[in-house]
Amino acid sequence: MTQFITDWRGLTSVGFRSICIIRVLFFSLSATAQDFAWTPGLQRAYSDAQKLKVQPARRLLANEPSATNGIRIFVEDFSDMVTLLVSDDDKAFAQAKNREDDRLNALQKLSDQSPWQRFAQAEVRLHWAFVKLKFGKEVSACWDVIRAYRLLVDNRNRFPNFLPTYKSLGTLHILIGSVPENYTWVTKLLGLQGTIRQGQQELAKAQQDPLMRTEAQLIDLLVRAYILKFTDADGRSLQRLVSNNPDNLLIHFLAATTEQKNGHSAQALAYLANRPAGGDYLPMPIIDNILGDVYLQQGEYNSAGEHLRQFLRTYKGQNFLKDAYYKLFLCYWLTNQDEQARPYLQKAATVGRVVVEADKAAQKFAEVYLSRGTSPSQKVLMRARLASDGGFTDSALAYLRPYSEVRFALPAEKAEYNYRLGRIYQRRNDPETAIPYLKRAVSLSETGQLSFGATASLQLGYIYQQKNDRDTARSYFQKALRYKNHEYKNSVDNKARAALNGL
CATH class of the missing domain: 1.25.40.10 (Tetratricopeptide repeat domain)
Structure with missing residues (x-):
């Protein structure tokens, strides 16, 4: 014992500093682990939320012991995002919109020695940017995107081997890279830099992370469909993603909208017919709108009308209302029931908001038709347009x-x-x-x-x-x-x- 005390007192200053460093690192890592812990319950909650099984995800979140765990905050925010995007409910948005600042403040108080701290802040900002865009708050959404970009760049520089960063940073680099030459001065002024190729490489890197793999794969395919050019090979990749995730409603839905947008409505219909269902999943009235569109393209006007009316009965949002009434007009107009058709177009001219392209097109058609009428x-x-847009080219040519x-x-x-x-x-x-x-x-x-x-x-x-x-x-x-x-x-x-x- 005497020898031990003597040896302890004789520790060199170097040894003492080493012990201090070890203790600091130990407590820092302990704080980091406590601040951002992927518990089994949170892993399952995140997986459920990605599948649009939000109520089971919320039950799992409620059972988590630590309300200040940064991962719990991130998963709760993700759950709010998908709920608001799917419901498109203005009242729900008004009740939830202050949660962004509350969660960002909570995350800023956690350890910045963890790569999850900046990543989670960036994700919360991006979640709310998507939501704000849906509800017509473009300016605030843009600032969220800019701040998220800066957080992600900083995180990449500090933790270059942290793969989740590249999921969202890759997406932003693709968006920045698609800005035309005469507007690049704006992105440079804001400090935004990136190319499409760089973004695609980063999304590929993110797919190596088990937690982010599915989301990164889906983002990569959506980028190809909505920004680049969707190829047959991309369609096969999308089909594999759906097959590998049979219980994921979000993937089935996005696969259907992607294929419909690219003129493959028969494939879109197959994805929706095989989608998972049950009380655990968020209600998705928008699916009836899409089904109405597909049946309209096929010339099955009665089936189209049934789905469109069901959409209007259950939907709480303001987007896609013009589009739905316009398509109901078409169901009657294309069967030469012009008098029954006209009230639907009058409705299309007055309801909802004009944010999404489908509503802009409906508004323009309604204004022209109601003021000038149309020729036979x-x-x-x-009829040719609808059939062609759906990929039914034999009918379109006929x-x-x-x-x-x-x-x-x-x-x-x-x-x-x-x-x-x-x-x-x-x-x-x-x-x-x-x-x-x-x-x-x-x-x-x-x-x-x-x-x-x-x-x-x-x-x-x-x-x-x-x-x-x-x-x-x-x-x-x-x-x-x-x-x-x-x-x-x-x-x-x-x-x-x-x-x-x-x-």
Whole structure:
């Protein structure tokens, strides 16, 4: 014992400092572990929330012993995000919106020695940015995105091997990389830097993390569908993701919307028919809206109307109302019940908000129809459009074959006729037949700056890109960007920017 005391007193200053460092590290790591602990209950809660099984997730969260665990705060925030995005409920948003600041303040008090601290703060900001965009709060959402970006960059610099950072940072780098050249000064001014290729590489890196793998895979596929160009190979990857997650309602839903957007409505219908169901899952009225759209594309107007009315009975939000009433109008109008159809279009002109593209298109159609009416040939074009958009190209061609451009009186009708034929042949893998029709649509659209010119230019860019004619492809992508104030400007511009940056 005497020897022990003597040895303890004789510790060198170096040894004493070493012990102090070890103690500091020990307590720091203990604090970090306590501040951000992925307990078994939180892992399951996060998995359930990702599947839209929010009530089971909330029960698991309520049983967690520590209310100050940063991971619990992160999972609770994720659960709120998916609930608000799915419900689209203004009252629920008003009640929940102050939780962002409360959670950010709580996370800032936790150990900044953990890579989870900045990551969780960034995720909370991004969650609320998505929610605010849905509820029309664009300016506040943009500031959340900028602050999240800075947190993620800082986290990457401090903890370069922490894989979850790359899930969201990769997504933001792709969005930044798709900004056109003449607006890059804005991103530079705000300190935002990144490229599409960099973002894709980071999403691939994030997929190596077990906790973030599924979410990173889904984000990667959504980026390809909504910003880049969705390929057949991407469709097969999406199908594998759905097959590997049979109980994940969110993946089934997003897979269906992705395939529908890319003209594969039969596949979208299959995903929705096989979606998981039960009381544990969040109600999703929007699924009835999508089903109504698919049946409308197939010409099954009674089934379409049933689903659209069910959507309106159960939905609490303000987005997609114009779209739903517009599609109910089509169910009657395309069966030549014009008098029964008109009240639905009057409703479309007055209800809801104009944020999403579907509502913008519905509003524009309603304003034109109610002020000027339509010609009989517009019904032909509408049937062809719906069938073509759904990928039912045999039906679409059958609608248009009896007609030629001279049968249509208005420049907009002539432009649409050519655009529809061009898209039909493009979907049938016959680009050489599609090109003249798409070029004609562009020519007819330029004077009135019609949306058909923008969308036709985008598709011509893709065709020439596949032909490896980079100069011609670039000229058409640039032309697509020059069309102003059309209802599809956001999506067309995003894809054209991404394609130009890829060139």
